[in-house]
Amino acid sequence: MAETSKALRNTKQRKYMLELLKSTKQHPNAFWLYENMLGAFPRLSLSTVYRNLGILESQGLVQRLSCSGSFDRYDADISVHSHFYCKECRKMYDVDSAFEKMAVSNIECGGHRPESCQITFMGTCMQCLS
């Protein structure tokens, strides 16, 4: 069933990318990462970014966030927390609450086996309110 997993190599590109993701509180998309790595890797390809995001995600080092009608974002903060998506400016914010922690650990999920839980609030952010 499971494929014979090939030994991962710790490439400069992927290492750098994870550090970059860890260093920001934003929730960047693939293109932001690409642009912010070009300084260090002038010949970087966008597909390398996508490929490595997939690897980091499957390793559980990074979380992929999808939101309606927009591109995917990535978050290297894998602690249990929710997100707030502003439909005006399309920014994604962290939201810390006790709910999702309760949710993941206690929820009755209709017989399915939940492994993770994504809670996303949508509305208008503080900045756009004023």
Added chain:
Amino acid sequence: MAETSKALRNTKQRKYMLELLKSTKQHPNAFWLYENMLGAFPRLSLSTVYRNLGILESQGLVQRLSCSGSFDRYDADISVHSHFYCKECRKMYDVDSAFEKMAVSNIECGGHRPESCQITFMGTCMQCLS
């Protein structure tokens, strides 16, 4: 700021689509709707489906569900409930719990103004477990 809204016309296509969405417990994507309307509207265009989904969404009659690395799904059940996404078969299930109701009404969202809340559990569904 707000555009002068033009008067909506109640087209057969959109009416039929909403009924179709209401009649199913699946969470279909645009293409499923397209295929299941072809019988009634042989000359139907996929872009008509997308356009009307957008209209229904902005009217609050339909909820759009995004999930990592997959197409958008639509749900005409706009009661407060969560979803379970199976990463094996990519099906989307309804999950009824008290959490999201508490969440939307009580949560402290870091100063942002939440209007809605999407809770998605991810894992392996009952069917795929066996």
Added chain:
DNA sequence: TTATTATTGCTAATAGTTATTAATAAGAAA
């Protein structure tokens, strides 16, 4: 150092969705 092969950069391809436009039809007015 050498050999192995995972990963890269490049390019092309794909999936899903949105934009354009002339023709059609829903609803208002006559």
Added chain:
DNA sequence: TTTCTTATTAATAACTATTAGCAATAATAA
């Protein structure tokens, strides 16, 4: 009912985000 207005349609093209294919490169083990 008939006529008029214009929102909506079907058809198509375009677009954006993402993935696939492949020869060249470089990370690790021997």
